[in-house]
Amino acid sequence: MGVRGKLFTVGVILFIMVSLLATPAISKGNPLVFKGSLCQGVAYQKSVEAVAVARDKVYASCDYRMVMEGKLISVYYLGDTAAYFRNGSKLWENASGYVVKLLPLQNNLIAGTLGGFVLFNSSGSIVETVPVKNKLYDFVLSNGTVYGVDGDVWVENGSFSSSGEVFALRWNGRLENSSLWSLRLPSMPDRIRLGRVVYVGSGMPSGYSSSYAFGSLYGVSYNGSLLWRINLGQWVRDVEVWRGMAVVGTGYGKDSGRILLVDSRGHVLWNLSAYFVEDLLVSGDRLFVSGFSDGKGVVTAYDLPSRKLLWRLELPYRAKAMAMSKEGLLVGTGKFESRHEGNVTKVYSEGSLYLIDPGKGKVLWEDDGTGYVRSIAVKGSMAVVGTGSQYFYVYDLSKMGSAGKRICGPAFLLLLVLIPLGGVLHGRRT
Template sequence: MKQRVPVILVILVAFLFLGSVSASGTVIWKGTVCENVKYQKSIEAVALTNDSVYVACSYRRVVNSSGLIEVYYLGFLSAFSQNGTKLWQNSSGYTVKLVPYKNGVIAGSFGALVEFNKDGRIVSMYNTLDKLYDFVISGDVAYVGDGDFYVQNGTHYLKGHLYAVKLRKNFTGIWNVTLKDMITRVRVGDGVIYASSGFPSGYVGSFQFGSLYGISPQGKLLWNITFGHWVRDMETWKGNAVLGTGWDNSKGRLYIVSPAGKVLLNESLFYTEDILVLNNTAYIGGFDGKNGTLVAVELPSGKVLWKREFPYRVKVLAYTDGVLLAGIGKFQSKTENGTTYVYSVGSLYALSPENGKTLGVLPNTGYVRSIAVRGNEAVVGTASSTFYVVDVDSMKESKNSNSICGPGLIVLLTIVVLLRRLT
């Protein structure tokens, strides 16, 4: 019996290894950016094209000079080949959004709309007056929203703009509308540009505000609706605006607003982080104060088709190849030797859009902050220097990666036979 024990141990090790093959095969390759930046960083924007993976690492540098605290919003944009080779890196500022464009990518940086070509050179730029938070491209025009806030004598003041920018060799402004509000989401509806306001991701505070503005393609303010709470995200459905609000890090509402500014739906929900609209269904992720929450809502009725809860906040959603991807996570901190370190935890889930059931999981990625998809591949950015390029089809199998199937079943049967002989 003693001579046979090592054989059984080897088989057990093989069984454990085979059980993890499917899960590890989900990641095509893993990369890092901003490795040498000592500040807390986050990958807030990623993009995929036929031949390149774009990853924007952003961070805040805080400088205390002579008692005056200054904050600089900085970052780098990096491009990688499909096999993970780093192609180039360029300064991009704090980047909140990336959209593939021509043979390169357009980045929404805190201070400008910037076009990078495939070689990493800046070929065009349009500066904004305040912090750029969102943009959307319609044809050869980009609609850009910016804003900021400040406190004076105990009173909060908001400012912002909506710009129409012609995307030509040199980005050219067509018009801009000045608003006494902080514009953080922009979408194109049916004959109207929607611009909404509210604190974007990363901001904390009790000061509440939030509105939706309807602006004509010619730059005329048509109407506005005040919600009183931050608009956290907004998408469109059949020309209407679908938006979710948030306050107290737990509460929120879901609205549908027509191009004429009529509220078609107003339902209680939870603190919204991201909205994804597919056909007549809105998938909405966020936080209810205790759990990360994801619901599928029928449009325009507002009926909840299914609901899922997660251990952490549902931060970002994406869809590809018949799979709904949900990135979850949160920040945590620990103190060692008098120094406090901030780190993140989280995972990527592959779900069925029909019922929300888990198809697979990529665990322990860290806090998922951004996802871009193309075909059966996804690039996933986290609240660190790390990003992943993932095979979405393999994620469908990863749910059963630790189950007893295939080679694992054969190994287990072999173990059972040997144990019977030993006894």
């Protein structure tokens, strides 16, 4: 081999070395711990809209609506909730109703259902139920008080209206049936968060839609007095809190939405035209936003103090649920696909779960076999992911790799040997 050939070979090797050193580590094994299934034998379309992880347990709720003679009877919201050990062994499963949120506590579990609250003990028995006036859409627990929102929409003779309430219940290991206070609101509330005041957003909640545009953000005192209202004209899809202020994401239509920052006095400090927002996540001074635009999923990251866009990532399908872990940002995407099979229309759940570098917006790992990801919960290095079917997945996030690790040492030399044999496999579960 001549001098030029040797130099060329050395150059190629150096190029490969630099490329590998700049490449995030691939998955260190199959991160899937187990795949769970609920509502066995239920013939209706199911969805796992609520999941949770506790110290030693995993919880998931399967929701469905009854169908009679080919017609959807949406007033009968049904479902089951189940608990598992982290190794996949089922502890219990019990009827719960249509669950929108799960909150694990030390010795029991609060399930927020469309009909109200259901309290399970550690063996899965229902020890208490507390109904609400309308449909419950969200709640939070803080300092011995449960704050919640319920509401509904009505269409009569072509006329649309909605209303609801924000309320507070005392929690002392059990929920009191009588509220500490309640405040009626002129539009259906769907989100509640606690900051310097109680922030309440109204609109069609994430997972629902209609042809009617409405939405407001309310500021409510901790004793139940209305402080202010901002009419947004779009559904509030999510609300989070940063430095005691409200971060609001809205959506309406095909891809219209906004991102707002509102202080405790009701002053709008930031009002950004964005895409259709599905979920917000605040981590430190960073805001992550998921949603969709032009038929694609979109995830963006912003620096909240400067309001600057840090990165934007497009994904197939609607980007819906998000959760943060030390390994990275988890993002779930998906869509429901209807197909005619004989005389039956079947609904299929399609989508993926992604692990994303929160600093750069790069995909580190993907599972494209989950179906439509509807809910995500994280505790430590364990994540539970609910989908638009009866299935949920539990992952060990430490086996997904991380952006901070680099391939080096013996592994790097092995890769140099393997490259001429056909390249490196990228460990994506399919």
